Amino acid sequence: MEITNFLKNHFRHFNAAALIDAAEGYKSHLDNNGKMMVTLAGAMSTAELGISLAEMIRQDKVHIITCTGANLEEDVFNLVAHDYYERIPEYRDLTPQQEQDLVDRHMNRVTDTCIPEMEAMRRIENVILEEWQKADQSGEQFFPHEFFYKILLSGKLESEYQIDPKDSWLLEAAKKNIPIIVPGWEDSTLGNMFAGHVISGDIKNVHTVKGGIQYMMFLAEWYTENAKEDSTVGFFQIGGGIAGDFPICVVPMLHQDLQRDGVPLWGYFCQISDSTTSYGSYSGAVPNEKITWGKLGIDTPKYIIESDATIVAPLVFAIVLGQ
Template identity: 30%
Template sequence: MFNNSKYWLRYTFGFAQIEIENWMTSEVLSSALPLIYIATKYFSNLRTFKYDNIIFGIFSIQDFPKMSQKPGKKIAPIPMSNNVSVVDLIDTYFTAYNSARLREACQLLTKEVFQEGVTVGVSLSGAMTPAGFGVSALAPLIRNGFIDWMICTGANLYHDMHYGLGFELFAGSPFLDDVKLREEGTIRIYDIIFGYDVLLETDAFIRKVLQAEPFQKRMGTAEFHHLLGKCVWEIEQQLGVKNSCLLATAYECGVPIYTSSPGDSSIGMNVAALALEGSKLVIDPSIDVNETAAIVYGARENDGTSAAVIIGGGSPKNFLLQTQPQLHEVLGLEERGHDFFIQFTDARPDTGGLSGATPAEAVSWGKIDPDELPSAIVCYTDSTIALPLVTAYTLNQCPPRPLKRLYDGREALLDTLQKDYLAVKDKPVSEGSQEKAATYPCGTPVKG
């Protein structure tokens, strides 16, 4: 049947096809024999028939798992109704590609991450708060106990304050004339617009409160944001703001918020301006590095686990993940990496930047527990799409967790970290060397 002919074999889900082209020669037949062998070997009940010069091979779907060690759930699409809830939408209709990754993220968060014994750290980058997501999405997650600590860009906290101070931002267009906007005193963040006076008034508020006595010392950004959040919260009470901003909510709930680059925002710019006037306020990044490492180190108490939830990428992502190398690489303490890794990003991994770096790459740094890598999720999507969906799904599926109020426990956590670090540091060299030789930097035992 195959004499004087060329063919090719194509596999699809539940279907194999051999196409005959009679006008070709038969020399290529031998190259296809391995494919025929695979078909007959793995699909034991392969049945064939010929139609219009094509030989078809039909095999049972029960044979398909032999080609894959972990077959997924069958895709069984159903028509969408007019009363689909967010949970039904995600669970039923987000079937593949990044919609499936978003579904997997929602399910992992609600079933395993937002549960008792898990310390959840969230990093935030991108212009999320100007769009209102600090108030609408992040604040509810904090109030319900789903976020225990955060790392956030200073710009997000700065623009979040606009809402707490009662200023107005408006939906605009990305195609406005920016020269005219400048002449009119209007600021544009893509399709969000607001008056230049919003910046000036927010700056004035920051400079005024930072001159108060509690700010006149060296501190980390968690303490700085806690004090600033208290001031914003008090203004919200005076103005009757119904829905608190992210900064004020974190203050109320005892959630520490860190900024990996405190000088890289209008908040930091105002701190710098006050330094020219003789302010004693100094933001010390070493405090942040040690406090965040202490939080992650303390997450292991009572068989607890640590989760890294990354919205966007950038410096906040690294500051969240570097807590693990700080513990095992720099301080020499035993650690295995974060137990959960979930990221929403639009950054590519092939450019070498941290924003798009995969959880597999993070394993090589000891940032992620290698045993938990199969459950790590990266959803390549716009965070402004993912965050409100994740929040709605979570609030529907998860009962609130008790607030950990890690801000109030910072000093105790830091004391424990310092005590254990100094104990390891003061060990005899021979003893320390012997112990370090037994594990990889991430804490994984070295197999002889």
């Protein structure tokens, strides 16, 4: 409890206090037989959030994940190519020519971290293409995350791991077969690669990889089965964008579009956000706005921590884990 005790002693006001409240609310939600969805926007996988998120998955503190296509693939990129990554602390001072020098070396920069194209992206492409083509030729269809589960659980990549595999959140999720929702997967490196292989004719059926509508249908079924009056599902949102916007809408869809009664609202809500409250910004909207859209209720525990998720999320997880 050293981390938790330190935080509770020092984090007493403003966003620091909101962090404590949100973490305690998370724990209370689980203690009341609730389940939790975690959503990942931004570059959380490249930020190596897996170090703490994988442990949350291992200890059954996370029951379903929604993430961008980038976060899905970048956890695996880091798993097999970590030694080739380059950190550039002085990234703010780079000239256009220095940026060009990076791309000439096939180093794609995410803030202060460069992802090596050949060692990460192309290595994974070669392995997952086999699965895409196998499914394509047999007329099968799978979700994007299911293809990743296949290659991770097959053991094909084990000899290439460059980090401790216990720090890969996707590998841990694969072992537990945790549902993952990946809206807008086509907006990702591997999504672009898949499109390229369809265009070139390597893959015949564009629907070999299932898309967003099928993900929403799956989520509607999962939510209906798991959200009960005495066991609601919480929503822990890291960042903004489609990773949060897409899945939270399943509740008003069930109520308004399917006209279903007795479907509980989300039972807990927290967002770690660096978007300031503004006009028309969903990511910057205060949680109460979600009441008007039928996503949260008056009594739903609601928290917003306006800070850097790379700092905040591991601290919240530490409290939830009792560290």
